[in-house]
Amino acid sequence: MFRIKTLNKISPAGISVLDQTRFQISGDVENEDGVLVRSADMHEYVFPDALRAIARAGAGTNNIPIDRCSEAGIVVFNTPGANANAVKELAVCALLLSSRRIIQGNAWLREQDAAGAAVxxxxEKGKAQFVGPELSGKMLGVIGLGAIGVQVANIATKLGMTVFGYDPFLSVDAALSLSRLVHRAMDLETIYKNCDYITIHVPQTPETKGMINTDAIHMMKGGVRIINLARGGLVNEDDILEALESGKVASYVTDFPNRKLMAGKNVVAIPHLGASTPESEENCAVMAAQELRDYLENGNIKNSVNLPTLVQEWSGISRLCVIHRNQPGMIASLTGVLSKEGVNVENMTNKSKKDYAYTIVDMGSRIGDSVADEIRALDGVLRVRVLNH
Structure with missing residues (x-):
């Protein structure tokens, strides 16, 4: 039986994916084989020897120590696209909030009512201070055309906006889903210089952290409105606050509030509601559980942030799953051990992702512990698992 530890409350729809006769699921299990997590911080988490996979019910994985997981041979999954509709809808709301000063107007009305005024x-006398522009006819720049960015770009065209999308790593699937009305920007400068609204939908990496800063804002149009529902660290807070104060940026809508931002002028702060819908939480939990189950039961990897996608149909009695460094001679060393031990290989697939690689070998006979131990001893091997069909 596989032991699964839950570090946050996981939707029952996700838990139901895991067969209770094969999976023990609890927040209290020890020496767990897998972890289901949402937002819990795992950077100080002590990995038990049995831990093989972590599935994040959501897209971002900043709460998980990816490098440490990779070195330990632990697969980290996320759920790209599962919350895309929820974030898309909030992005539309954010576009409106950045323009129409609805929140400010509501707060003013409540102040008037509390003061005893006849609302x-x-x-009619006070509404002029809350006037804001329409979206139709304006230019929107979408930075990042993944599952969420594509949906935001597409729906913005239906709102009458001229949309530019930027993503140097646009996938084939995303390109096929993108409306023909969306213009491809070949660089960020095109977005910055031309767009009235800018919305960010990229992961936070060393390359993207603080990408919206003084230099970027300097290139933007006066009165630009910026929306950040992706990650707080993508925007340099000191620089955006300075730009808001000067009026260079007319509004900043963020899903990542803190005390510094709350004191800023024209900041519309949302309490991290991007994926906070019942539908999104259910979709993320189901996808995360499915990924975890398929890896633990079959060794298949899909939607991993640290290892390559590799899904192989069973074609033997036993399956050897090897996580290893992406280095020359690795496959020759692995097959050399199997050949020496007289193991018949039915099928083998190898895929790599940056510094790491993954190999699945289906065999026509069961292999003993001694063969697995011999492979574990090879230079560059990080984790070996043997599954029996």
Missing amino acids: EDVV
């Missing part, structure tokens, strides 16, 4: 009488 019906003060509305």
Whole structure:
């Protein structure tokens, strides 16, 4: 039986994916084979020897120590696209909030009411301070055309916006899903210089951290409106606050509030609601559980952030799953051990992702512990698992 530890409350729809006769699921299990997590911080998490996989019910994995997982031969999964519709809908809301000063107007009305004013009488006199532009006819720049960015770009065209999308790593699937009305920007400068609204939908990496900073803002149009529902660290807070104060940026809508931002001028802060819908939480939990189950039961990897996608149909009695460094001679060393031990290989697939690689070998007979131990001893091997069909 596989032991699965839950570090956050996971939707029952996700838990139901895991057969209770094969999986023990609890927040209290020890020496767990897998972890289901949402936002819990795992950077100080002590990995038990049995831990083989971590599935994040969501897209971002900043709460997981990816490098440490890779070195330990632990697969880290996420759930790209499972929350895309929820974030897309919030992005539309954010576009409107950045323009129409709805939140500010509501707060003003409540102040008037609390002061005893006749709300019906003060509305017409006070509403001018909350005037804001329409979206139709304006230019929107979408930075990042993944599952979420594509949906945001597409729906913005239906709102009458001229949309530019930028993503140097645009996948084939994303390109096929992108509306023909969306213009491809070949560089960020095109977005910065031309767009009235800019929305960010990229992961936070060393390359993207602080990408919206003084230099980027300097290239933007006066009165630009910036939306960040992706990760707080993508925007340099000191630089955006300075730009808001000067009026260079008319509004900043963020899903990642803190005390510094709350004190800023024209900041619309949302309490991290991007994926906070029942539908999104269910979709993420189901996808995460499916990924975890398929890896533990079959060795298949899909939607991993640290290892390559590799899905292989069973074609033997036993399956050897090897996580190893992406280095020359690795496959020759592995097959050399199997050949020496007289193991018949039915099928073998190898895929790599940057510094790491993954190999699945289906064999026509069961192999003993001694063969697996011999492979574990090879230079560059990080994790070996043997599954029996």
